[in-house]
Amino acid sequence: MAQPGPEYPFCRRLIQGPSPSFIRELAASRYPLAMYEKGLEQGASAYGHGGYISIPELPAGVAVRSSCYPEIIDESAYVRILAPAGGWLSAGTLEELAACAEDYGRGLVHLTSGGTIEFYTTRAQMVATARKLNAAGLDVGSTGDDLRCLTACCGPARCEMALVDAPALATYLGQRFIDEQQYPGYPQKVKSGVSGCPNDCIRAMMQKDHSFIGVYRDVPRIDHETLTVWLQKGGDLDRLIAACPAGALSRSEAAAEGDAERGNLDGDRSFADGEVLAINATREKPGAAGRLQSFAMNSGRQAGGRKLPVETDVQAPPAPSLVIDAGKCRRCMACINLCPAIRPGRERGVAWVAGGKYGHRGAGGPMVGYVLVPFIPIKDGDYTAIGDLYGAFLEFWADNARKKERVGDFITRIGPRRVLEELGWKRSQ
Amino acid sequence: MERVQTEAERRVGMTADITELPAGIMPDYRREIPPELRQRQGSWVWHELVRPGVLRHLGADGGELFTVRILLPPNGILSAPTLRQLAHWIRKYALTGRRTSRQGFEFVGVQPAVLGEMLAELQAAGFPAGGTGNTLHQVKCCTSFIHCQNAAIDAPSIAQVITDYFYDDFLHPELPAALKISVSGCPNQCGGGVEADIGIMGRYESIPEVDEEGFLNANIDIGLLLSWCPTGAIQPRETARGTLVTIDAGRCARCTSCVQVAPEGIKLQQRSYAAIAVGGHGGNSRYGSEMATVVWPRVTAQPLQYGQLLERIAAIINYWRRVGIPGERLAACLQRTGWEEFLAGVGAEPFAEPGTGRRAVANKRKGIEAGQL
Numbered sequence: 001m002a003q004p005g006p007e008y009p010f011c012r013r014l015i016q017g018p019s020p021s022f023i024r025e026l027a028a029s030r031y032p033l034a035m036y037e038k039g040l041e042q043g044a045s046a047y048g049h050g051g052y053i054s055i056p057e058l059p060a061g062v063a064v065r066s067s068c069y070p071e072i073i074d075e076s077a078y079v080r081i082l083a084p085a086g087g088w089l090s091a092g093t094l095e096e097l098a099a100c101a102e103d104y105g106r107g108l109v110h111l112t113s114g115g116t117i118e119f120y121t122t123r124a125q126m127v128a129t130a131r132k133l134n135a136a137g138l139d140v141g142s143t144g145d146d147l148r149c150l151t152a153c154c155g156p157a158r159c160e161m162a163l164v165d166a167p168a169l170a171t172y173l174g175q176r177f178i179d180e181q182q183y184p185g186y187p188q189k190v191k192s193g194v195s196g197c198p199n200d201c202i203r204a205m206m207q208k209d210h211s212f213i214g215v216y217r218d219v220p221r222i223d224h225e226t227l228t229v230w231l232q233k234g235g236d237l238d239r240l241i242a243a244c245p246a247g248a249l250s251r252s253e254a255a256a257e258g259d260a261e262r263g264n265l266d267g268d269r270s271f272a273d274g275e276v277l278a279i280n281a282t283r284e285k286p287g288a289a290g291r292l293q294s295f296a297m298n299s300g301r302q303a304g305g306r307k308l309p310v311e312t313d314v315q316a317p318p319a320p321s322l323v324i325d326a327g328k329c330r331r332c333m334a335c336i337n338l339c340p341a342i343r344p345g346r347e348r349g350v351a352w353v354a355g356g357k358y359g360h361r362g363a364g365g366p367m368v369g370y371v372l373v374p375f376i377p378i379k380d381g382d383y384t385a386i387g388d389l390y391g392a393f394l395e396f397w398a399d400n401a402r403k404k405e406r407v408g409d410f411i412t413r414i415g416p417r418r419v420l421e422e423l424g425w426k427r428s429q
Numbered sequence: 430m431e432r433v434q435t436e437a438e439r440r441v442g443m444t445a446d447i448t449e450l451p452a453g454i455m456p457d458y459r460r461e462i463p464p465e466l467r468q469r470q471g472s473w474v475w476h477e478l479v480r481p482g483v484l485r486h487l488g489a490d491g492g493e494l495f496t497v498r499i500l501l502p503p504n505g506i507l508s509a510p511t512l513r514q515l516a517h518w519i520r521k522y523a524l525t526g527r528r529t530s531r532q533g534f535e536f537v538g539v540q541p542a543v544l545g546e547m548l549a550e551l552q553a554a555g556f557p558a559g560g561t562g563n564t565l566h567q568v569k570c571c572t573s574f575i576h577c578q579n580a581a582i583d584a585p586s587i588a589q590v591i592t593d594y595f596y597d598d599f600l601h602p603e604l605p606a607a608l609k610i611s612v613s614g615c616p617n618q619c620g621g622g623v624e625a626d627i628g629i630m631g632r633y634e635s636i637p638e639v640d641e642e643g644f645l646n647a648n649i650d651i652g653l654l655l656s657w658c659p660t661g662a663i664q665p666r667e668t669a670r671g672t673l674v675t676i677d678a679g680r681c682a683r684c685t686s687c688v689q690v691a692p693e694g695i696k697l698q699q700r701s702y703a704a705i706a707v708g709g710h711g712g713n714s715r716y717g718s719e720m721a722t723v724v725w726p727r728v729t730a731q732p733l734q735y736g737q738l739l740e741r742i743a744a745i746i747n748y749w750r751r752v753g754i755p756g757e758r759l760a761a762c763l764q765r766t767g768w769e770e771f772l773a774g775v776g777a778e779p780f781a782e783p784g785t786g787r788r789a790v791a792n793k794r795k796g797i798e799a800g801q802l
């Protein structure tokens with residue numbers, strides 16, 4: 001395995017531990033390890049301000065860093081590749097990337113923390129690299145003041161929590177707004193991500209300027225049959241009830257008799273937009289959830305509720321059961337994450353959250369996004385309406401933001417209400 | 430054939446006559462997922478942890494899907510041979526792969542019959558499975574000294590040292606819940622920090638300095654510079670030679686925004702250190718996202734002198750092990766026990782709340798501390 005030579009004492013100390021070492025990866029490539037060693041030795045980066053560049057053939061997706069040690073390397077260029085949504089990378093794509101990095105770069109690929117893929121190359125090779133990537137169905141982009149690569153969580157191909165198909169929506173938006181990812185023309189960069197459910201595994205609400213988060217707005221469904229099995233297998237009902245942040249879960253004594261009925265919610269109720277808020281990190285809590293009537297899911301309340309045949313084991317004590325107070329429930333994922341018998345409601349869509357960022361730059365510093373619209377329904381995988389809204393916002397922001405003003409700072413300055421008004425979005429829509 | 434000018438081209442003033450520009454490609458993720466997995470999309474109803482690093486998803490039809498998660502080297506840095514190695518493992522054992530949002534890697538659709546063999550091969554190759562459930566997950570970090578000019582500290586080497594030091598916690602699920610650590614080289618936080626249970630962020634020793642000559646010679650947009658400063662620390666000052674700026678040390682949050690806007694005129698002092706923030710939670714499953722709060726504002730982090738960082742991380746983990754209840758993330762644990770008890774438990778000094786001694790605008794910021802430097 002590749003090892004740095006004795007001229008790299010700092011680097012050598014970083015390959016001694018048990019975990020996979022990035023120094024081994026650097027050493028196995030044509031990366032100028034002396035630059036990194038210099039940085040460690042001096043306690044300061046060996047790279048200097050360079051920047052995103054635009055060349056006629058490639059307005060975005062390429063950049064250079066200048067070097068503080070021209071005797072090692074005169075500058076370092078890199079390309080940024082739009083990554084397939086959801087992080088999915090097949091064997092074929094990994095091999096394409098490896099070949100491309102070897103033939104046109106330094107034999108090194110970087111899976112960035114922002115969700116893109118980069119590799120180091122030279123200015124002269126940039127265009128050839130991009131063409132080679134194009135041939136493999138990939139492309140460069142996502143640098144400078146443009147729309148950054150759309151990212152998503154893994155989605156329903158692997159995750160049972162997925163309320164919407166996050167990679168499909170991200171890919172739809174990425175395809176529709178491909179020019180915006182390749183021609184920097186915005187006041188500032190703008191990052192976007194799509195998460196399939198409020199668990200937000202990719203932390204889109206915090207990291208991205210725009211996030212679309214899968215949400216549901218009817219009450220979670222309890223499958224009492226599965227609940228019984230879960231309890232028999234040692235499921236901890238008290239812990240489940242305690243996990244609910246809203247105190248909406250409680251034992252149902254009636255159901256303890258063993259004749260639990262399934263709360264059949266399909267079509268029973270529909271909620272108006274703004275009434276229910278699945279995303280609770282909003283700064284504009286409408287507090288409207290309280291207007292909902294309490295709607296317990298156990299039998300009795302629901303005329304004509306279907307009887308669910310429960311195969312009760314005669315040995316087992318009568319299983320206690322569970323009800324959800326619909327008025328209190330915030331439509332989060334806490335109970336759903338813990339217990340297989342609770343499934344999200346069936347009325348699904350996305351919440352549009354805008355203004356998140358990790359960085360300390362800009363007026364507001366790091367911020368969690370504003371929930372602009374708590375529920376946009378998605379029907380039959382048709383994402384047009386979301387794309388329209390997203391495009392309208394981008395245009396509004398591009399025309400009105402100050403130079404270098406991130407989305408979050410822009411919304412803070414003009415107010416979320418104004419954004420919605422300008423876009424013609426009404427709460428009751 | 431003439432191409433129609435697109436909206437984006439119009440914005441940047443590009444003409445439509447560069448006909449050799451091919452249409453852009455947003456890759457289709459569906460290409461990365463083989464049909465046998467795509468067909469089962471949406472059929473999953475539950476998942477469980479089989480053992481560290483191995484997930485089993487259960488389908489409504491009784492089917493199952495195994496995923497093996499491995500730790501990648503910090504910062505997602507992979508040489509071509511390693512990429513080919515990952516591709517080889519996918520071809521040999523799984524349906525496809527994916528990089529996780531924390532810079533780890535997963536093999537999806539591993540055949541249960543070859544699971545044991547695969548785990549052994551991964552282990553032997555130095556990429557053991559782990560980082561799921563109640564363990565330390567992949568330490569996420571930014572590029573720093575590898576390729577970034579802004580870095581105050583070097584996140585990848587810190588991530589490497591943390592992973593090596595707490596390696597057992599990566600392999601064995603003995604923590605109260607998942608532990609996510611993110612490391613960023615500067616306040617830009619490309620590698621995260623505010624979203625993590627423990628966030629480490631590079632900071633510069635002192636406030637940026639105005640290089641008057643450089644400032645006057647460069648054509649700096651003063652309005653932009655002022656608007657970028659989050660705390661109002663930069664004030665313009667008219668001189669005979671032109672407009673200069675002064676930086677108020679009492680207000681400056683050392684965010685480096687001004688250096689980004691005007692690198693020719695505002696320079697950073699070299700000495701730097703790390704801030705450790707605790708209790709972030711990016712997800713939204715319970716109370717909504719929580720940003721991590723800085724607990725130690727100034728810890729030595731000169732390259733490879735990471736003892737003080739490790740000591741403090743260990744103190745946090747030990748406290749959490751002591752008082753955390755099973756399944757309780759660090760953020761929830763802090764919410765329950767309160768900050769005072771936590772600070773006492775880890776031996777940290779309480780320090781001024783954000784915004785103290787500053788203008789009200791600073792109060793909006795979380796994750797930046799004030800008044801203690």
Ligand code: SF4
Pocket residue numbers: 153154155159160161162163166195196197198199200201202
């Ligand atoms: S965000 Fe939700 S749907 Fe997406 S991977 Fe996480 S739990 Fe699954």
Ligand code: SF4
Pocket residue numbers: 220243244245246247248249324328329330331332333334335336
């Ligand atoms: S979805 Fe959330 S708020 Fe509603 S019952 Fe479950 S845990 Fe409680």
Ligand code: SF4
Pocket residue numbers: 571572573577578579580581584613614615616617618619620
């Ligand atoms: S966080 Fe700072 S040091 Fe790290 S990659 Fe981003 S700008 Fe560079």
Ligand code: SF4
Pocket residue numbers: 636637657658659660661662663676680681682683684685686687688
């Ligand atoms: S470092 Fe940040 S807070 Fe300090 S003067 Fe510059 S922009 Fe203002």
